[in-house]
Amino acid sequence: MQNAPTVKLPLECGDCPIRHNAVCARCNNEELISLDKIKYYRSFQAGQTIIWSGDEMDFVASVVSGIATLSQTMEDGRTQMVGLMLPSDFVGRPGRSIAPYDVVAVNDMLMCCFRRKPFEELMIKTPHVGQRLLEMTLDELDAAREWMLVLGRKTAREKIASLLMILGRRNAALNMTVAKSSMEFDLPLTREAMADYLGLTLETVSRQISALKRDGVIELQGKRHVSVPDFNRLIDESGDDADGGLLT
Amino acid sequence: MQNAPTVKLPLECGDCPIRHNAVCARCNNEELISLDKIKYYRSFQAGQTIIWSGDEMDFVASVVSGIATLSQTMEDGRTQMVGLMLPSDFVGRPGRSIAPYDVVAVNDMLMCCFRRKPFEELMIKTPHVGQRLLEMTLDELDAAREWMLVLGRKTAREKIASLLMILGRRNAALNMTVAKSSMEFDLPLTREAMADYLGLTLETVSRQISALKRDGVIELQGKRHVSVPDFNRLIDESGDDADGGLLT
């Protein structure tokens, strides 16, 4: 646990995130084999709802490829996205059978699933899996709390900049490249999905993106491809501390 | 793990939350003894900052009595509370030495502390502690995500009602009483702290509390004692689903 990396790792040995090298280094073969026995793969189409809030959920899973969103919706239709699930993220929760939010595939996805009961038994038998899950959960908690600052206190422009920073960083991490001063990436989300993530309306999202473009902070190729000539400029706009987060 | 309660337990056997009955039932004596060897107690005064964001943190701890807040502050002073720590909550994180937020004592507090390194070693030796910590972290993650909906999508009035619901419920839980249709409790927070929790200004908090009083949803004795004649009315005002949360 001491030297475990706190950033999300891309896939390493095989295609299942549970086997990330942070765990593998400590796992013996028996554990890997027992994991293999209870897992299976499922794919989902873009736009498909993977799990409905309130539904019985008999599996836990990790994202192999594609992007999903977690969101909560009030009776009157207001919705708030509470998480973005990217490859290597873990969906579901041992010890609870009812899903607390909707999980929706943004693009085509492949998930590595484990039936919940055997997975729970496995966690008791092989503590390393639980330890890795604890690390990941703590990271998600930190991310959720950082997002609370975004939602509660930032202006619309800062919110957009914060989202672009996250998307840029995660894109860089997925490509195993270092985040550098200039970068470009695709926006996986519609303006409406961004609005739901940021607690804004889609019109405000659109206006602020236009404003950032007008001010030269970003450039757009089409509507869904962004390039950031100077990443530090974006950081300034986001209102974050320069050091870029609370890792380690 | 299967039957572990998902609500936070009040203190049970002794005064350290790590020994909550959910864990105790599965622990053998050896584990309890080894915990005792590395723990110590610290008290803090009301208003005292327990941990500064960015500081080195060589211990983890759990709240024995009193209330603390977790908060993040931007350079220009805007602050957002990201958590309320009540008795039995766990502060700090194994595997990370730098504190990501300020922890401030709201009233006089007693904390049960563990030096971080020995605690991490203990977690490896005795998986039950890690499993309990995972449960607690997952609960906190759910709470953080529910709060994201509050921050991102609720109106000021709904935000206040949501906060009062949480305070009322936690108060009922601490007193080991069942949440019933009418209840009363003290507000532990100033109007400003409530504003920081809710992403509002203190004036708006004050106005909305006055409005809820005017409309008969709550009554005030002094400025810090609330009684709620009909808890369901408060739930309606909060915009939440009637069933009252996502537990189990």
Place this chain on the structure above:
DNA sequence: TCACACCCTTGATCTAGGTCAATGCCAATT
């Protein structure tokens, strides 16, 4: 090639909540 469905942008207007400022309350101190 037309038409329909999506997604996105932009403008005009409205409003919830922020900002600024005055005042009130009460407990502690002198």
Place this chain on the structure above:
DNA sequence: AATTGGCATTGACCTAGATCAAGGGTGTGA
């Protein structure tokens, strides 16, 4: 009993972002 200081309330006004509305690309299927 006067003073000080920390909270809290209330009013008047302002503004960021919501709401309402119109139109513009682009892709897909008939």
